[in-house]
Amino acid sequence: MTAPRARRRTRLFRAPSVAVPAAVLLLVILSALLASALTSADPNRADVNNLLAGPGHGHLLGTDAAGRDILSRLLHAGRASLYGAALALITAAVLGVVGGLWAGFHRRAVRLALTWIVELLMALPGIVVLLAARAAIGPSLIAAMLVLGVLAAPAFFRVVAASVAALREELFVDAARVNGLSDRRILWRHILPLVRGPILIQAAMVGAVAISIQAGLDFLGLGDPTVPTWGTMLSDAFTTMGQHPLPVLWPSLMIALVCLSLALLANALRDEFGLGGRAGALASAEPSIVPENDGADPASPAEPAGPAGPADPADLADRAPAPVTGDPDPADTLLTIRGLRVGYQAGATVRDVVHGVDLTIRRGEIHGLVGESGAGKTQTAFALLGLLGHGGRVTGGTVEFDGTELTEAAEHDLVKLRGVRIGYIPQEPGVNLSPTATVGSQLCEPLRVRLGLSRAEARDRVLALLRRVGLTDPERVFASYPHQISGGMAQRVLIAGAVSCDPELLVADEPTTALDVTVQAEVLDLLRDLQAERAMTVVLVTHNLGVVADLCDRVSVMRHGRLVETGPVADVFGAPRAPYTRELLAAVLDDAPVRGPLDPVAPAGGRPTTEIGGTV
Amino acid sequence: MTAYVARRLLAGLVLVLAVSVVSFALMYLSGADIARHILGDNASNEQVHAKAVELGLDRPLPSRYGTWLNAALHGDLGLSWTSGETVTSALQTRAQVTLSLVAGATVVSALLSVALGVTAAVRGGWLDRALQAVSLLGIALPGFLIALFLVSAFALHLHWFPATGYTQPSDSVGDWLRSIALPIAALSVGATVNLTQQIRGAVLDGLGQEWVRTLRARGLPFRRIVLRHVLRGAAGPALSVLGLQFIGLIGGTVVIEQVYAIPGIGQLAVGASVQGDIPLVMGLVVATGILVVLVNLAVDVAQYALNPKVRLS
Numbered sequence A: 001m002t003a004p005r006a007r008r009r010t011r012l013f014r015a016p017s018v019a020v021p022a023a024v025l026l027l028v029i030l031s032a033l034l035a036s037a038l039t040s041a042d043p044n045r046a047d048v049n050n051l052l053a054g055p056g057h058g059h060l061l062g063t064d065a066a067g068r069d070i071l072s073r074l075l076h077a078g079r080a081s082l083y084g085a086a087l088a089l090i091t092a093a094v095l096g097v098v099g100g101l102w103a104g105f106h107r108r109a110v111r112l113a114l115t116w117i118v119e120l121l122m123a124l125p126g127i128v129v130l131l132a133a134r135a136a137i138g139p140s141l142i143a144a145m146l147v148l149g150v151l152a153a154p155a156f157f158r159v160v161a162a163s164v165a166a167l168r169e170e171l172f173v174d175a176a177r178v179n180g181l182s183d184r185r186i187l188w189r190h191i192l193p194l195v196r197g198p199i200l201i202q203a204a205m206v207g208a209v210a211i212s213i214q215a216g217l218d219f220l221g222l223g224d225p226t227v228p229t230w231g232t233m234l235s236d237a238f239t240t241m242g243q244h245p246l247p248v249l250w251p252s253l254m255i256a257l258v259c260l261s262l263a264l265l266a267n268a269l270r271d272e273f274g275l276g277g278r279a280g281a282l283a284s285a286e287p288s289i290v291p292e293n294d295g296a297d298p299a300s301p302a303e304p305a306g307p308a309g310p311a312d313p314a315d316l317a318d319r320a321p322a323p324v325t326g327d328p329d330p331a332d333t334l335l336t337i338r339g340l341r342v343g344y345q346a347g348a349t350v351r352d353v354v355h356g357v358d359l360t361i362r363r364g365e366i367h368g369l370v371g372e373s374g375a376g377k378t379q380t381a382f383a384l385l386g387l388l389g390h391g392g393r394v395t396g397g398t399v400e401f402d403g404t405e406l407t408e409a410a411e412h413d414l415v416k417l418r419g420v421r422i423g424y425i426p427q428e429p430g431v432n433l434s435p436t437a438t439v440g441s442q443l444c445e446p447l448r449v450r451l452g453l454s455r456a457e458a459r460d461r462v463l464a465l466l467r468r469v470g471l472t473d474p475e476r477v478f479a480s481y482p483h484q485i486s487g488g489m490a491q492r493v494l495i496a497g498a499v500s501c502d503p504e505l506l507v508a509d510e511p512t513t514a515l516d517v518t519v520q521a522e523v524l525d526l527l528r529d530l531q532a533e534r535a536m537t538v539v540l541v542t543h544n545l546g547v548v549a550d551l552c553d554r555v556s557v558m559r560h561g562r563l564v565e566t567g568p569v570a571d572v573f574g575a576p577r578a579p580y581t582r583e584l585l586a587a588v589l590d591d592a593p594v595r596g597p598l599d600p601v602a603p604a605g606g607r608p609t610t611e612i613g614g615t616v
Numbered sequence B: 001m002t003a004y005v006a007r008r009l010l011a012g013l014v015l016v017l018a019v020s021v022v023s024f025a026l027m028y029l030s031g032a033d034i035a036r037h038i039l040g041d042n043a044s045n046e047q048v049h050a051k052a053v054e055l056g057l058d059r060p061l062p063s064r065y066g067t068w069l070n071a072a073l074h075g076d077l078g079l080s081w082t083s084g085e086t087v088t089s090a091l092q093t094r095a096q097v098t099l100s101l102v103a104g105a106t107v108v109s110a111l112l113s114v115a116l117g118v119t120a121a122v123r124g125g126w127l128d129r130a131l132q133a134v135s136l137l138g139i140a141l142p143g144f145l146i147a148l149f150l151v152s153a154f155a156l157h158l159h160w161f162p163a164t165g166y167t168q169p170s171d172s173v174g175d176w177l178r179s180i181a182l183p184i185a186a187l188s189v190g191a192t193v194n195l196t197q198q199i200r201g202a203v204l205d206g207l208g209q210e211w212v213r214t215l216r217a218r219g220l221p222f223r224r225i226v227l228r229h230v231l232r233g234a235a236g237p238a239l240s241v242l243g244l245q246f247i248g249l250i251g252g253t254v255v256i257e258q259v260y261a262i263p264g265i266g267q268l269a270v271g272a273s274v275q276g277d278i279p280l281v282m283g284l285v286v287a288t289g290i291l292v293v294l295v296n297l298a299v300d301v302a303q304y305a306l307n308p309k310v311r312l313s
Helices: A002-014 A016-033 A070-105 A108-123 A126-137 A141-169 A172-178 A183-219 A230-238 A246-272 A313-319 A377-385 A411-417 A439-450 A455-468 A474-479 A487-499 A517-534 A545-551 A569-574 A579-590 B002-028 B034-039 B045-054 B061-073 B087-123 B125-140 B143-157 B173-207 B210-217 B222-259 B265-275 B278-306
Strands: A333-346 A349-362 A366-370 A392-401 A422-425 A505-509 A537-541 A554-559 A562-568
Touching: A016 A070, A016 A246, A070 A108, A070 A141, A070 A183, A070 A230, A070 A246, A108 A141, A108 B002, A108 B278, A126 A141, A126 A183, A126 B002, A126 B222, A126 B265, A126 B278, A141 A183, A183 A230, A183 A246, A183 B143, A183 B222, A230 A246, A230 B143, A246 B125, A246 B143, A333 A377, A333 A537, A349 A366, A349 A377, A349 A392, A349 A537, A349 A554, A366 A377, A366 A545, A377 A392, A377 A422, A377 A505, A377 A537, A422 A487, A422 B210, A439 A455, A439 A474, A439 A487, A439 B222, A455 A474, A455 A487, A487 A505, A487 A517, A487 B210, A505 A517, A517 A537, A517 A545, A537 A545, A545 A569, A545 A579, A554 A569, A554 A579, A562 A569, A562 A579, B002 B061, B002 B278, B034 B045, B087 B125, B087 B173, B087 B222, B087 B265, B087 B278, B125 B173, B143 B173, B143 B222, B173 B222, B210 B222, B222 B265, B222 B278, B265 B278
Parallel strands: A349 A562, A366 A537, A366 A554, A422 A505, A505 A537
Antiparallel strands: A333 A349, A333 A392, A554 A562
């Protein structure tokens, strides 16, 4: 137990972000402690012949308005300033940690009472309370810092109480109790190691606040004038600041140095303990954006979606029968993807998740894009919309939509295309509506922005659309917020949104995966009807072969970011060429998970029907 | 909604009462010879005793608090021991100055932090890192150091603004603006930095949401989505921080007013504190408490208007 802890401690102080501010602080503390040894000048001796002298003449930093040696005062003042701050810090830490543990461990009543006291303490600006205390007690560094300590205790109380409460949730405290460990043992062995990081961080921050408030009080003239502190030095020098700025500069520098070191230390500790929230990741050099997780198709850099190196033989075997069916007449083709590669920035390298996909989508067809999770289906769909996740980009190949090359297109050209010519249905209805806007307003917005409809026109059209997608009370849904409608309703809303500007191409990314089975069938019927009545071309991303068989004209099978096989559904499912397609189909027919190499048993010819209901 | 506001007001009232009881008790129980303190060392014991009786110091503490509370509920916070002025009028004449500083700083930091936070989150890269580094300075440095720096740079060296003093807006609006510009700037730094961090984080969170992609897929420009949808989501947490910052700004004015010699509540508070003017200090504490309760309530109500999911309970 001791060895790793010691190792951690050494590692902690070896990080320059910790070591440098810690060393600066140590130097300041030492200089204050050794003030008498470092300078022979008396901090309080007034040299009346040498008022406000500049640096030199036996006074390294000059003298102040009373002719006292600034360097000596600066070093000696450090004692009182640091001592005061330490007093406040210790008071706050003891009260806060003990109170936090108490509140975390004990009954609701205790917790509520302590929380109320904390709220009371935080209700007033600290300085107002300190002013009131000063009025009652008079000028006293110790009293002021004790009061400040009480006021700052909530900073510790909150992190400790929250940590302990979270631990209780995790039950292992109860488990430890059952195992007969005493409260004290639980405290030392389990709780303190966990709250140590947050406590250290709070300590650095409260220390900075204490230094700054202590100096502030003295600067206001509320401190004890007989004790030199950085704050009283500032206060003295402030009156002559117009003519003599230097005496103000020195104490300012000391205060800034200490506060900045403590803030840097808090930051570095936060990083070292891995507590850097995104909002507070102050000094971290990385632009802190978490790579996003694309729902059920996590072809994101976090999970390698296939061998990034040279393709392994199995893949080549899969590809052996070159993607089938000759290119159709260009006039029939709406979308042509050639050699599409998509990569995500992972540190310094780019990791490919789509390794050269060829796809031809004909006008008016429903084209299924199938494959297991991580095959790169969704990333292909995002790439053609120009909406790859953070860090993602097209690293090769072309996407030609109706004669326009999309991979090179500027964002403002893509914006004109999206919604109006290419629609998109996402897979998770629950997270794909803006939570702070009503359903109606977010459906109307594209109609007004892209098609220039008036408010009333947009409203009428949206209400008609909501009715069309099978919502029985469109007015109510229109006025609802997303959290007020069910998942099935939300998916219908998203479908309405996707077709609202009459796109020629609709990209549906697993549109039914998140829905109940009964709702799935209804939504698929709706998609089929909408496609027929609007003569849309649909790319249906799915891992459900039954859906493909039911709905699609043609199908492309993907695996590991590559296209395995493509062709009319009847051909591909009836006589699959690629071994992987056979595996998929066999898995569905056997109603069993995909297995290793198996005998390719092609289903009897003819178009498989909806009986292929399983998923892969 | 009305019930919620009423409940919160009641809770706030309890809080202010508790604050007044605690501070009343602490101030009168501190053991200082208040009458002696007021009259000075030269006064005779008889004079001191007469003064103590005059101030009611001979009566038991609960009865004194009862008298104070009864008067306070009728809008009478007593007389200042040093100036003889009523506490309420002393507060009133200075409130306008301080509130204009605090309100100005609130507006400035809200506007700046939205611009900076959104830019940092959306642009990222060196701009974000530079803002992070600057904000560390803003967080670490005490307000009075920033104020001193601004005075020496923009008043003493560049002479763009007066170093000290306050001009009434009724005298000259231009001079009034010039006189509050530096104090507001000094006050705003801390609040701006904290708010910027909050907004940056919330916008980053928002940008990672899938609905952003879906709205983009419907042809809405990215900028519009950020400003109308993502920022709206970020506004809730930012508003909470703004509420906290407002309390911090009230505290901040105490020091800032001293640096810039502005006759506001802060200066009054420092004077009252040094002179041990208990009625005035009590009035300040209670007035601040009421202001804080009202600001928190306003934040909660605005929160409700911004985020339909917030259930007021």
